[in-house]
Amino acid sequence: MRTAVVVGAGIGGLAVAGGLARSGWQVTLLEAADRVRAERMALILWPNGVRALRALGLGDGLDAIATPLPDAGVRRPDGQWLVQPRARGEGGGPVVVHREDLHDALVAGLGDKVDIHTGVRVRSVRLGDDRTSVGTGRVTFEADLVVAADGVDSVVRQQLAPQSRVVSSGCAAWRAVIPWYQAPQFPDDQTLVGEVLGAGYRFVAASLGVRGSSGGSSRGGIYWVATATGAPRPEAPATQLALLRRWFDRWPAPIGDLLAATDPEHLVQQEVRELRPLPGSYAFASGTGGVALLGDAAHAMPHHLGQGACLAFEDAATLRSVVRDAVPGEALRAAVQTYHRLRRPRVEAAVRQTRRMSAVLGARGRLALRARDAALGTITSRLVGRVAADAAQWTPPV
Numbered sequence: 001m002r003t004a005v006v007v008g009a010g011i012g013g014l015a016v017a018g019g020l021a022r023s024g025w026q027v028t029l030l031e032a033a034d035r036v037r038a039e040r041m042a043l044i045l046w047p048n049g050v051r052a053l054r055a056l057g058l059g060d061g062l063d064a065i066a067t068p069l070p071d072a073g074v075r076r077p078d079g080q081w082l083v084q085p086r087a088r089g090e091g092g093g094p095v096v097v098h099r100e101d102l103h104d105a106l107v108a109g110l111g112d113k114v115d116i117h118t119g120v121r122v123r124s125v126r127l128g129d130d131r132t133s134v135g136t137g138r139v140t141f142e143a144d145l146v147v148a149a150d151g152v153d154s155v156v157r158q159q160l161a162p163q164s165r166v167v168s169s170g171c172a173a174w175r176a177v178i179p180w181y182q183a184p185q186f187p188d189d190q191t192l193v194g195e196v197l198g199a200g201y202r203f204v205a206a207s208l209g210v211r212g213s214s215g216g217s218s219r220g221g222i223y224w225v226a227t228a229t230g231a232p233r234p235e236a237p238a239t240q241l242a243l244l245r246r247w248f249d250r251w252p253a254p255i256g257d258l259l260a261a262t263d264p265e266h267l268v269q270q271e272v273r274e275l276r277p278l279p280g281s282y283a284f285a286s287g288t289g290g291v292a293l294l295g296d297a298a299h300a301m302p303h304h305l306g307q308g309a310c311l312a313f314e315d316a317a318t319l320r321s322v323v324r325d326a327v328p329g330e331a332l333r334a335a336v337q338t339y340h341r342l343r344r345p346r347v348e349a350a351v352r353q354t355r356r357m358s359a360v361l362g363a364r365g366r367l368a369l370r371a372r373d374a375a376l377g378t379i380t381s382r383l384v385g386r387v388a389a390d391a392a393q394w395t396p397p398v
């Protein structure tokens with residue numbers, strides 16, 4: 001039986017481990033943490049992410065937990081439209097899911113065919129003519145295929161593509177889910193805020209499920225994410241929240257109400273980081289197959305266009321498809337290279353678009369700001385349209 005070792009049980013690792021196991025691979029999943037768990041947070045999935053999950057056979061689980069996101073447009077802090085709301089075109093729009101729900105669906109998708117080891121931190125990877133392995137310093141795991149899904153600080157990537165460095169994206173993000181019982185009441189919870197974009201600041205909010213109806217999830221509420229240029233704040237969460245309230249004071253309603261209703265305990269701050277340059281390759285042929293980089297390990301990028309997890313699912317669906325009929329040996333080594341060829345241009349395009357958005361968000365100086373304000377509507381509109389079009393068009397290889 002063909003064997004795979006997946007390093008990292010984040011959403012990318014879980015998706016690919018389940019996908020491979022369902023197509024007959026014997027999969028070992030190694031996770032450094034003492035248990036496999038999700039953040040108490042939400043995630044926006046664009047149609048490409050949804051399509052990738054469907055290709056991995058997880059469509060039914062997803063339908064039960066996803067809330068469609070209506071297009072609420074993009075506004076300036078003064079309320080003016082940068083991008084007017086539009087009817088969703090073909091291919092539908094994004095959905096919002098609670099990460100814990102998604103995680104449960106991914107874990108359910110592992111079935112009983114994946115051998116999960118928690119508390120196992122991989123420290124090394126070995127390529128060779130006859131075998132491929134990862135090691136912890138005490139134990140070695142050998143396989144035909146090794147998938148590095150160990151996140152932005154990936155040890156496997158650091159060893160195979162050391163020129164690719166993790167750098168700060170120059171901004172920090174704060175997120176929270178306000179459970180329905182604590183959420184302020186609005187006339188229409190479904191069209192809450194959409195996106196508001198100002199000089200160095202951005203705020204996005206969405207309803208997670210429907211108030212008063214748990215649907216498939218018991219974790220509904222209002223999800224919001226705020227982004228600000230600069231470093232993460234060292235203060236306690238309550239002080240961070242006070243800062244956010246000051247920064248976003250006078251932004252369109254109901255941003256103030258959402259920040260006021262957020263419990264500091266629910267606030268998660270994160271430095272936003274990315275890979276520069278991207279790894280030169282996403283695949284390393286070795287032994288009877290090789291190593292594939294997947295998810296943030298391959299292409300961590302700022303969250304401005306909501307594509308990180310979507311691309312991780314695309315990676316997983318693509319990898320599963322290209323290795324489906326490959327026999328260990330030359331065929332599997334070639335399939336691993338095909339994965340790189342299919343993924344690289346797609347990821348590069350997404351990274352380019354994300355960097356443009358980072359530049360728009362981070363423009364500094366009076367002149368830059370004036371130019372930015374003049375161009376903001378056009379650039380944002382073009383970028384948002386482009387991302388939506390790319391997301392709508394992507395299909396997994398058959």
Ligand SMILES: Cc1cc2nc3c(=O)[nH]c(=O)nc-3n(C[C@H](O)[C@H](O)[C@H](O)COP(=O)(O)OP(=O)(O)OC[C@H]3O[C@@H](n4cnc5c(N)ncnc54)[C@H](O)[C@@H]3O)c2cc1C
Nearest residue numbers: 008010011012032044122150151173295296303308309310
């Ligand atoms: C503020 C913010 C908002 C975002 N919003 C969105 C969004 O709306 N939509 C979207 O698509 N994306 C979004 N993203 C991006 C998304 O969260 C990531 O791209 C995604 O979670 C990456 O998943 P992963 O499985 O590749 O990595 P991770 O989730 O980082 O998982 C890596 C796993 O590997 C384990 N691990 C690490 N090192 C080792 C080791 N040496 N040995 C064994 N195990 C190891 C870790 O413990 C972890 O479990 C957002 C990101 C941020 C910061």
